Amino acid sequence: MPLTPELVTAKGEVAARLGEFDLSFAPDDEPWFTIDGIESPRQIGSDGSGGAFVLLPSQNVLYVSSEGRAGIIAESFEAFIQLVIARPYWLDILKFSAGGDLAEMRRAADALEATRDDEDDINEARDEIRGALELPEAGDPIGALYEAVAASDAIVRATDGSPFTTLFNRFSIDNNRMLRNAAA
Template identity: 80%
Template sequence: MPLTPEVLAVNREVVTRLGSFDISFEPDEEPWFAIDGIDKPQQIAGDGAGGAFVLLPSEHVLYVSSEGRAGIIANGFEAFVQLVVARPYWLDILKFSAGGDLAEMRRAAIALEATLDDEDEVNEARKEIRSALDLPEPDDPVGALYEAVAASDAIVRATDGSPFTTLFNRFSIDNNPMLRDAAA
């Protein structure tokens, strides 16, 4: 059976474990953004920074940040959960993508993995979630994230009508001494 928000919702233990990766499957009632061509966005989750995850009619998962950035991050709900489990710091990978450079994103992922605070706890959560959902580890989560964001064609707008910008940010891990040292 394919993984859907409804299938996930019945597994409260996994939902709780995913919460340790800063994903809450109790979305806001009222969206604070609009998506061109979609009347009622289906928000499936949120994060601690006020961002929203939306399941589009195409089955792609869109992330809308509270800071005016948006883009498709996964080609389906299962791919979204795989991304969150494999790279819980996926948003930081985009932050340190040097404007959408895949090689820089890979460097960021290595540095971010090396600087995890509770590596053993994260790995245990990954193992439990994958086992409970019979979820394979993705072959290339950073590459899949890059491709999804690069191909993102959803236009998200603030309540004043201004469009959100891409999730790719201009920073590099070289801008952050801790990450630069971890990648060395």
């Protein structure tokens, strides 16, 4: 049986632990974006910065940021949960992707992982979530994230009709002293 948002929310303790990874399964009530070709997008959750997670009819998971960026981030809901628990800073990986360079994304992931505090708590939460959902560890979450965003063809628009831009950002970790030092 494939993993679904309903299965996760039915396990309240799992949904609560996912909150530690900045994932809430309480979607926004008011629509603030549209997706070309999709009448009623199914928002399944949100993050602390106001971004929305949408489960598309294709079963891909789309992320819509409150800053006007959007893109598919996972090929399925299960891949999305694997990404979130393997790399909770996945959005920062995209921010420091140097315009969508996979090698730079891997470099950013290593630097971001090196800066994590409370790693024991995160690892405990990862293990508990994987165990409760019988979820295997993600093989290559960064590669999967890159592939999903690079192939993203969803056109998301603000309420005024202006299109959102890609999730790949132009920065690299060299633009951030803390990350640059962590990578050294």
